[in-house]
Amino acid sequence: MKIAVDAMGGDAPVNNIDGAIKALNETEIEILLVGEPRELEKLLHDKDYNKDKLSVIPSEGAILDTEQPAMAVKRKPNASINVCSGLVKKGIANGFISSGNSGATFASSAGILGMFEGLSKPCVGGPIFGFSPETLILDLGLNVDPTPKQLIDFAALGISQSKILYNIENPTVGLLSNGSESNKGNKLVKESFELFEKSSLNFFGNVEGHDIATGKVNVIVCDGFTGNIILKAIEGIGHVINQYIQENITDNKHEKIINSISKNTNIMREFGGGPVIGVNGIAIVAHGASSPTAVYNGIKTISWLSKKDYINQLKKELEEVRGSVNNE
């Protein structure tokens, strides 16, 4: 098992390196550390690890958080993130993790690894409210104007995630709408409802905003515009509630409770990201502020997903659900 780590991405390159070294010391995984050789040499200099299991793969430059992702990915073909994608594409690495510019990770993995047939952009999905940890929502960002057939794809990818990540046998799927009745929804949801009903999906029907919090279904499907706004709304609301609690409950004994609310309303920071869904290879988008432990966890996730034959599982589910919609 060889895993590529984008050493240049994120707020502190040393965190990527410390995470990688932790993996070297605690697992059988071999690491391909991608970055500027001279900088890496300096950072690795006094570290203690098995040198046979680490290879430094040179890259030129990194893509900054402030750069427009798609353009930067094209302009800097040898940037660390592109080298990582290339290693997976060539079959040298089983997957890669980057805590750099997340837009660049999407663009690079989509461009170099290629998308699943029929998808135009990667999909972002996962739980967004920690108190309902097994409710996945997708898409959360890139597909802002999807078609009904794309929503079917999101559902297939979501149930595949639900099966692989949470061992749920027959995940239920809901369409996020402005009412639970079957005639509620905007144009997209109304058009999609029929398609969902005739699909092989375990379709629950329309679900509402509050169902995100209650775990009513395993997979909630929505367009990436709505999903992204809700994700950020929860972060914002959680932050303000937490501030209020911190200002008003000052006894130390409640610290654990406050931390729990903070974690569960900012799940992206907490979980440190997730796989890019819909590209031909395992790519983990990690948070820019990832700690060494977060990077280490990401590396272990790649190893685990690779052993589970993650990419083929996703494709199989996609094919099956698409088939159920197309065969009438």
Added chain:
Amino acid sequence: MKIAVDAMGGDAPVNNIDGAIKALNETEIEILLVGEPRELEKLLHDKDYNKDKLSVIPSEGAILDTEQPAMAVKRKPNASINVCSGLVKKGIANGFISSGNSGATFASSAGILGMFEGLSKPCVGGPIFGFSPETLILDLGLNVDPTPKQLIDFAALGISQSKILYNIENPTVGLLSNGSESNKGNKLVKESFELFEKSSLNFFGNVEGHDIATGKVNVIVCDGFTGNIILKAIEGIGHVINQYIQENITDNKHEKIINSISKNTNIMREFGGGPVIGVNGIAIVAHGASSPTAVYNGIKTISWLSKKDYINQLKKELEEVRGSVNNE
């Protein structure tokens, strides 16, 4: 000042009556109590109030919460909610309040009072997160697939609310999007951005989900599909966080804090509703579970809005903002 009260609506007719009597006893307002005369007689029988200031206006039947609003409004022309709308339409009442089926209040007020020119459906708007009480969001429900010009209308109606309700001089307006950059958004937001920029609105630009919580702008504009989902998501998330706190913080001294979080994440229940925006008359949609105090507050709000010449203020703002978009 004469205000019509739908006595039949809501979970408990007696709450409407007690709220109305409180208004009779504590203000100069005259009440037109709309409902089934025999039932009202029974409920009024032992109450203490100035009989000269209350008139019972007979209605036949009420629209149940389970009925499809638009159809029920047509099928029962003499239902209490329709009688209320009629009293306002004829200029007999300055406004009305109903805690009945809210869809029916929208349908009845739109059908009988009529919509502002150019609007097809009423708009729902208000603050949705109590810790950011001066940030209004609209639309929250009925207009699920609006056009860019309709979003301009929502903005105009929103700033008018912001001026009248909060005394804000030149309210800032943001377009809810999946990123703050001007090129972010779905098709609707991208098309609307330009229109917003050239309008007379004090346009801040795109705002994100977390800005709902932080009060970045005074008025956030979105389609009613997204708005409705966010409104309910906040209610759901607030409820779960609150349950978690209640289970884990059991000392009584924190009760106030818990109540405050509960209130501020379920603002619709707390504020007891708000005016139907975009119809030719003052109509207040109150929560089905409104207490007598909530009904009383609603009655006072109508009186206050009426004195402020609310409807004409809304129309003036709408005309001005529309003009700025159309005159190039």
